[in-house]
Amino acid sequence: MTAASRRGLLAAFAVSLPVLVGVGYSTLASLGLTGPGAAGEGSARIARVLGEPVVWTGLAWSLWIAAASTALATAAAVVVAVLFRGGARSDRVARLFAVLPLPIPHLAAAVAALLLLGQSGLLARLLTSLDLLTGPGDMPALVYDRPGVGLILTLAWKEFAFLALVAFSVVATRGGRLEEVARTLGARPLAVFRRVTWPLLWRGLLPAVVAVFVFAANTYEATAVLAPSDPLALPLLTLERYTDADLVRRGDAFVLVLLGTAVSLLAVAAHEWTRGRWDRLEP
């Protein structure tokens, strides 16, 4: 290995060192070797925490929210990128409005969602003014609800901007010429989309889609504002345990930290594996 390689690797590990320290500490604390409530339990603590149904329902709920919001945001980004890809003024305006929510923090989006979708929010008021509801109680629960509709819509709205930005770039840089070739060879518009545009978009979007999925599964801000207390999403459960007055339960949080980290790393590994397979298909 050259000196430049060593320098590069050292620099990268310097950036990741705090994370490695944190994960290392969480591993030791999960084994009861350090931290709050440590009693040298070894793997017994991990087994006990992973044996709690609330952990798995919380994880499943977080994954459901992440999958649904990512799917919605991806579908919307693809539609908008395909429909507004031209150079006309309306296309440029559409692209601007699509990416406008990008710098808006998730917490601000969640507050807006609460004011819009809550039982006495603007939507309920509009429906009442149209005589479709008689009171806040008639409004279907869209926040703090078990299916997580409000949270899914909020995350989808927020992540749509990011995915749309990536989709615009993919369509602009890779799509045009290949589609032209397909059309020249007699492909109809639907076939061009199915056989050229969609595969290109999907492959270009996948890294961003994985990033959005991982982010949505672990996001704290919007979840804390819009999610129900039962089931309790994994990030909320982790922080709830970590701030528990009971030291043993506080130590349990580190097992949940490892679980959340493992989910993120698995998603990234799955993405790398898929990309590796695709790279082999490249001419």
Added chain:
Amino acid sequence: MTGRLPARTVLLAALMLSALAPLGLLLVASLGRGWFFPALFPPSVTLESWGDAFRGGRMAVALWTSLGLAVCTGLAGAAVGWPVGRALADLRGWPRHLGAAAAFLPVAVPPVALATGLQISALAVGVAGTPGGVFLSHLIPAAGYAALYFLGVFTLFDRRIEDEARTLGARPRTVLWRVTLPMMRREVGQAFLLGFLVSWAQVATTLVIGGGRVRTLPLEVFAYLQAGQDRYAATGALLLVIPALLMLGAVQFAVERAEATPL
């Protein structure tokens, strides 16, 4: 084409509505006094919550703390990410994959996991509950994002321009200040913005590492929500939006102006 036009128009209107309506709703909620169900509009308006934000109230202190943290994180993130990204871009083969994976860790690890894993270290070093500790906790993901960003930038960067300057006798520092940095103004601006936004939106790390003693704007918004003070929460949420949008515009403007100036 005629069938497609209405769909495009409807979608364009929906995009405009979805981008602007949440901001409009936050604005009305931040001004509305006594805005109870089923009123569609507030019966009267007040600037009370905005006054708190600009007359040294709780929200003003939190706003300045957040701004200070975000600016410092943006600057430090770009400063750390630049050399790391450049060093990674020089790698080939498995060291490059390994290095990129290492730089990706701070980005991939959930903020709650990062915060809880690091709190003991922060306590041991004596920075827990201080703005410095919160800044360092924000810097970890910001540096990861910036390193990955500069990895992409330097992978495509044409080094021959630097070689040429060196051939003409320029020292390494001169090459950096007179050649590389002027060419990278846009990228440096965007890396700063990335770090700014990462810090601006942090809640979990601020909450855990700051221990409730470092009050940033997002924490105040949470506190107002929990207290049922929707008007203040909406004002805080808008204050979270406005600087982020302004910073985006300012960086774009500064970069375009700098690029229009001959080197």
